[in-house]
Amino acid sequence: DAGVTQSPTHLIKTRGQQVTLRCSPKSGHDTVSWYQQALGQGPQFIFQYYEEEERQRGNFPDRFSGHQFPNYSSELNVNALLLGDSALYLCASSLGLGGITEAFFGQGTRLTVV
Amino acid sequence: GNSVTQMEGPVTLSEEAFLTINCTYTATGYPSLFWYVQYPGEGLQLLLKATKADDKGSNKGFEATYRKETTSFHLEKGSVQVSDSAVYFCALRTPNDYKLSFGAGTTVTVRA
Numbered sequence: 627d628a629g630v631t632q633s634p635t636h637l638i639k640t641r642g643q644q645v646t647l648r649c650s651p652k653s654g655h656d657t658v659s660w661y662q663q664a665l666g667q668g669p670q671f672i673f674q675y676y677e678e679e680e681r682q683r684g685n686f687p688d689r690f691s692g693h694q695f696p697n698y699s700s701e702l703n704v705n706a707l708l709l710g711d712s713a714l715y716l717c718a719s720s721l722g723l724g725g726i727t728e729a730f731f732g733q734g735t736r737l738t739v740v
Numbered sequence: 741g742n743s744v745t746q747m748e749g750p751v752t753l754s755e756e757a758f759l760t761i762n763c764t765y766t767a768t769g770y771p772s773l774f775w776y777v778q779y780p781g782e783g784l785q786l787l788l789k790a791t792k793a794d795d796k797g798s799n800k801g802f803e804a805t806y807r808k809e810t811t812s813f814h815l816e817k818g819s820v821q822v823s824d825s826a827v828y829f830c831a832l833r834t835p836n837d838y839k840l841s842f843g844a845g846t847t848v849t850v851r852a
Contacts, residue, residue: 668842
């Protein structure tokens, strides 16, 4: 079982650019959540996808958008990057709407905006 | 809204010492409570959980008891090892809420 896989592991972007991060959920999971973890802080919920729809969203601007594909994999897109978007982006997968089962996390994508 | 407050670190201990990390929460509704651990360079792993008052979660020698009266979920381990060095996060999720709300994390370093 491959677990939750995220790509890329590290990324450096310039302010104003756009970025796409990818996540493949654990086998058998159908729900994907994205979190942003700034240095020295706990993860903050961005949004959750289930059945290819965004089901809940945290306090993040519209520059953050996502998508879920029929195979349950997901993308996180961030437009007009700001220096403050530099963080570790974590993907978590679980089973069922709301992710009521245990959430499994990937190793994250470290995004640096310069 | 929901919030989690955990004791600030970093915490540095010697091997075989007793570890306690305090966690208190504020929540609307009756939350489930979790402790996650993040080892260097890795993602979060669920360490233990409790879903109702007085439940005790336990795993790998770690324990935490859901205390509704004090809105707390303190993590304890009686004898830590160097391999327990990591960042520990307390988290909660309330019914009908899809997200996990995390504390800021506590960095624990265990020295041989």
